[in-house]
Amino acid sequence: MTEQQRLTDRKREAIVQAAIAEFRTNGFDATSVDKVAARAEVSKRTLYNHFPSKDELFAEILRVLWESSASRMDLPYRPDAPLDEQLLELVMQKIALISDDNFLDLARVAISAAIHSPARAKDMVSRLGQKEGGMLAWVRAAQKDGRLKRCDAALAVQQLESLVKGAAFWPQVAMGQPRLPPREQRRLAAETVALFLSHHAA
Incomplete structure (x- = not known):
């Protein structure tokens, strides 16, 4: 695995963990991709590169x-x-x-x-x-x-x-x-x- 791949995986994991925290605290409707990106310390573009929508992100949490x-x-x-x-x-x-x-x-x-x-x-x-x-x-x-x-x-x-x-x-x-x-x-x-x-x- 290259360093770039490891960085990509770390960012994806950070997004998932940030989303779990946001959904736990605020519920589905009140959670925004802006809040998740800010908590994960990534750009919205990076988040959308991993998860095209909030529904996709939530589905990933359920998969986890x-x-x-x-x-x-x-x-x-x-x-x-x-x-x-x-x-x-x-x-x-x-x-x-x-x-x-x-x-x-x-x-x-x-x-x-x-x-x-x-x-x-x-x-x-x-x-x-x-x-x-x-x-x-x-x-x-x-x-x-x-x-x-x-x-x-x-x-x-x-x-x-x-x-x-x-x-x-x-x-x-x-x-x-x-x-x-x-x-x-x-x-x-x-x-x-x-x-x-x-x-x-x-």
């Missing part, structure tokens, strides 16, 4: 969030390990991610932007949905191994995540409730895993 989520939940299925132990670890990682302050703040921004522009939300969800999450890959591997029942894996994961988000995400995002303390997170994870496996275990 998704990548963070996927990297935290990249536990491969292990055929020789108990299902409940593996799934408990995955669910605890999910809870840790959705309880992160940065993730919660940006989720609020994304939800607000979606409400005001359903078309924008559809486009963003479509982009993010092009990749497969770690939990979905795990469920499919367990199904292939014959340890989970054959069913719509994506629906099964959606049901599992809904159980978690119903207590550890939506109350915090929509009603400003505090994050669950560690003991409650563990209890939620254990009960979610038990309920999921009571229906899906082969």
Whole structure:
């Protein structure tokens, strides 16, 4: 990699981090490319060279969030390990991610932007949905191994995540409730895993 490429990458990263801070603080509508460029200490022209519009910049932030989520939940299925132990670890990682302050703040921004522009939300969800999450890959591997029942894996994961988000995400995002303390997170994870496996275990 040349020095010019490294400089370009550093500027792009500075823009993304500045945008995250601005969107967290001001929301989607009140954030301007001028503010982001100023915080990143780059020109507007440089910003537009990387991101043609504010929508594109926000979509990149959501992609970064998704990548963070996927990297935290990249536990491969292990055929020789108990299902409940593996799934408990995955669910605890999910809870840790959705309880992160940065993730919660940006989720609020994304939800607000979606409400005001359903078309924008559809486009963003479509982009993010092009990749497969770690939990979905795990469920499919367990199904292939014959340890989970054959069913719509994506629906099964959606049901599992809904159980978690119903207590550890939506109350915090929509009603400003505090994050669950560690003991409650563990209890939620254990009960979610038990309920999921009571229906899906082969």
